[in-house]
Amino acid sequence: MEPPIYYSRTEFIETDTGNKVSRRATIAGPQNIILGGKTIISSGAIIRGDLRRSGPGHAVVISLGRYCVVGEGCVMRPPYKTYRGAFNYYPMKVGDYVHIGAGSVVEAATIGNYVQIGKNCIIGKFTIIKDCARIADNTVVPPNTVIPALSLFAGSPGRFVEDLAESTQDIVEVHTKQYYSRFQPLDRDR
Amino acid sequence: MAPSVLYHCPCLSTSSIPPPPHLPSSSYSFHPLYTLFFCEECDAVRCNRCVSVEVSGYYCPNCLFEVPSASVRAEKNRCARNCFMCPNCRNTLSVVPSDPPDSGDGRLSAPISTVGEPPFFLYCNHCRWDSSEVGITFEKPTGLAAQLQKLEDSSPDSLEYERLKEHFEPIIRASSLSSSSSAAPSTSHSHHHSNPITAAASAALARDIPGVAKYTPHARSGRHSGKDRSANKDEMPEYKSRLNISNASVYGSGGGDVDVEFMRRLEDVSEVASLEQRWNYSWSTSLETRDLKPLRIPLHSKRSKRCPACTHILIKPEQKAQSVRYKIKLVAANYLPAITVALPHQVEMLGHISAEAAKRSGKAPVEDDKDARDNLQAGKTYPFHMALTNPLYDPIQVRLSVQRVHVAATVTGEGGTIEKARRPPFAISIPTTPFSIAPFAEAWEYEDDEEMFGLDDDELEARLSGREKETKSKSKTVGVLEKRANVTVVGGEVALGKEARGEVKFNMLVAYTYRSDDPAPSEGHDVSPSKKAETKTFAFYTVVDLGNIIPKEKSRVDPYDV
Numbered sequence: 001m002e003p004p005i006y007y008s009r010t011e012f013i014e015t016d017t018g019n020k021v022s023r024r025a026t027i028a029g030p031q032n033i034i035l036g037g038k039t040i041i042s043s044g045a046i047i048r049g050d051l052r053r054s055g056p057g058h059a060v061v062i063s064l065g066r067y068c069v070v071g072e073g074c075v076m077r078p079p080y081k082t083y084r085g086a087f088n089y090y091p092m093k094v095g096d097y098v099h100i101g102a103g104s105v106v107e108a109a110t111i112g113n114y115v116q117i118g119k120n121c122i123i124g125k126f127t128i129i130k131d132c133a134r135i136a137d138n139t140v141v142p143p144n145t146v147i148p149a150l151s152l153f154a155g156s157p158g159r160f161v162e163d164l165a166e167s168t169q170d171i172v173e174v175h176t177k178q179y180y181s182r183f184q185p186l187d188r189d190r
Numbered sequence: 191m192a193p194s195v196l197y198h199c200p201c202l203s204t205s206s207i208p209p210p211p212h213l214p215s216s217s218y219s220f221h222p223l224y225t226l227f228f229c230e231e232c233d234a235v236r237c238n239r240c241v242s243v244e245v246s247g248y249y250c251p252n253c254l255f256e257v258p259s260a261s262v263r264a265e266k267n268r269c270a271r272n273c274f275m276c277p278n279c280r281n282t283l284s285v286v287p288s289d290p291p292d293s294g295d296g297r298l299s300a301p302i303s304t305v306g307e308p309p310f311f312l313y314c315n316h317c318r319w320d321s322s323e324v325g326i327t328f329e330k331p332t333g334l335a336a337q338l339q340k341l342e343d344s345s346p347d348s349l350e351y352e353r354l355k356e357h358f359e360p361i362i363r364a365s366s367l368s369s370s371s372s373a374a375p376s377t378s379h380s381h382h383h384s385n386p387i388t389a390a391a392s393a394a395l396a397r398d399i400p401g402v403a404k405y406t407p408h409a410r411s412g413r414h415s416g417k418d419r420s421a422n423k424d425e426m427p428e429y430k431s432r433l434n435i436s437n438a439s440v441y442g443s444g445g446g447d448v449d450v451e452f453m454r455r456l457e458d459v460s461e462v463a464s465l466e467q468r469w470n471y472s473w474s475t476s477l478e479t480r481d482l483k484p485l486r487i488p489l490h491s492k493r494s495k496r497c498p499a500c501t502h503i504l505i506k507p508e509q510k511a512q513s514v515r516y517k518i519k520l521v522a523a524n525y526l527p528a529i530t531v532a533l534p535h536q537v538e539m540l541g542h543i544s545a546e547a548a549k550r551s552g553k554a555p556v557e558d559d560k561d562a563r564d565n566l567q568a569g570k571t572y573p574f575h576m577a578l579t580n581p582l583y584d585p586i587q588v589r590l591s592v593q594r595v596h597v598a599a600t601v602t603g604e605g606g607t608i609e610k611a612r613r614p615p616f617a618i619s620i621p622t623t624p625f626s627i628a629p630f631a632e633a634w635e636y637e638d639d640e641e642m643f644g645l646d647d648d649e650l651e652a653r654l655s656g657r658e659k660e661t662k663s664k665s666k667t668v669g670v671l672e673k674r675a676n677v678t679v680v681g682g683e684v685a686l687g688k689e690a691r692g693e694v695k696f697n698m699l700v701a702y703t704y705r706s707d708d709p710a711p712s713e714g715h716d717v718s719p720s721k722k723a724e725t726k727t728f729a730f731y732t733v734v735d736l737g738n739i740i741p742k743e744k745s746r747v748d749p750y751d752v
Contacts, residue, residue, distance in 0.1 A: 003541040006541070114514070124315065130254075142315040144282065148249070148251045149513070151490075157279050157316040159281075160251060166505055167224045167225075167523055168224075186549065
């Protein structure tokens, strides 16, 4: 029943695992970024895989799970801090079925599965977002905040608003899968 | 607003007929499907308003520590570890060390780190409040609540609370001695506890807090009958507070001279603590923002839910606080067919817009003319589609009917007739003959998962071609349009009157019949052990909202339709 969301075939690169990455997105340090499959990186998004932990060897900076969407103009930047006098970036891990709305800036440490982040949110450094949580549009989550599972956060600073329904997980899973299937290349003349 | 379907829960009234949909109060009777529960025992829909809720576990929302229920009371329902709330903005505070050479600006450059120089203090990452402003510092960065314990224990509110406890303790002890004999009858006496579930809850309360069982019903009935009060009088001596409330606060805050003095030299409105900032304190506090103290973070709870009628558990979460799984989860979405409604002309338009956007520049579809697009114009006829999804492992037969005045009249005690006498300005036609929906099978979902992309492409093709043919097969707008997997799409039509305005909302009765002979795969095998090899029918009401009507004379963009 939902209408398809079209994109132009020339703009997006589709990988073997079904990831769709816009050519207009800025992907810095792609060797440090993991996409789980069927994940969409929209145009204008900036993913800073180059901000890696100092030291030799290969390091995963940002990992995204399956069926994620990084909205238009999102910035995903690993969190940093000076610990014992040493400045360092820390990896960011995002679970499956996570949607991040357009224009949000994310510097979280961990984002669980089935998390919905609205548009124009600021997710502060080292924020931990547990499974099935939801961040309303225009929320500013201060650094080091912990967002418990199945809770809705809104406002500035982001505060707990209410508990979400027990079936949130099912809804989000259906919605994110549907979104992926609706997201189709436009190749017929309409 | 997109068209929506909400489901009726009859818990607010005695009749099973839902209230007319255009009344504002009706919204309390209708819920989205995913918030509803289903009791197999009662064979009925339950909503969050009618289920009885029990706490199954406590946890701190910040450190996620699962607090054993035994210590919840001792810790006054707040986190007793390192979690504090900013008194200014309700954000979580973090512990920061002082900088050895210059403690003044050390906090700005020193981020969270557990090593550093004492004294430590609490710092708000959002509003930059810090606890040294109110003279709270710590020698070590752990066990902050314990370090603050002394301060807390000497505060007037906790002293008053201790006094209250002291006052009631002998009474509680006395009553707990006799409670073994009297608790049970006195709870059942209470006229408030007619429902077995509330009786169970109050019994649990009585078990947890010894005096309550005896005290509560007596005190309640004491207001009504003098006899009970006289019998109770010797047990309940009058409580004298430690402080007189009018001079309880040293700062005033009751509008005394201190407050006047404070107001007189007020320069900035933010110096006055807002009501929200003072709200969480259990004691009257200073009016001044700079006197606000950090608060321990209140605990959250995980809850299990029971059917109000038969007390069967509908929701039972897993013990682990951050787990999102449930041991028992009887949600209506697993029993009732899910209905989504769409207006094809809107869907088409959305598709066009996104296609245009993709062709143009790959930018996001512009959303500003959404309101105009979502509205319906008076005097026109619109087709609409309803997709029904069968969650059961058995095929179901569905019959839809729009609730009308004469439909309601067949059942006694309907309240909607008077309001309904004013006829709605639109006519709905939906297929009235029963149609079938294929059973839900895991295989489809699997297939869906694997080749969703390809599958949906075909489906899209079918839909697109179907839409193009729409003009020539116009007679087929009402009826079953499409069947695939466990989804059946039926079409309906709404004809709007010339003078129509307001919202197109109507109640729809959905009755579905399923076989309950097969106990193994069927979800509802517990429902009817006696009625084997029979069909069962379950009916529920929904309200379908198709959107707003734009009066004909008005322009398409209406400032009131937001």
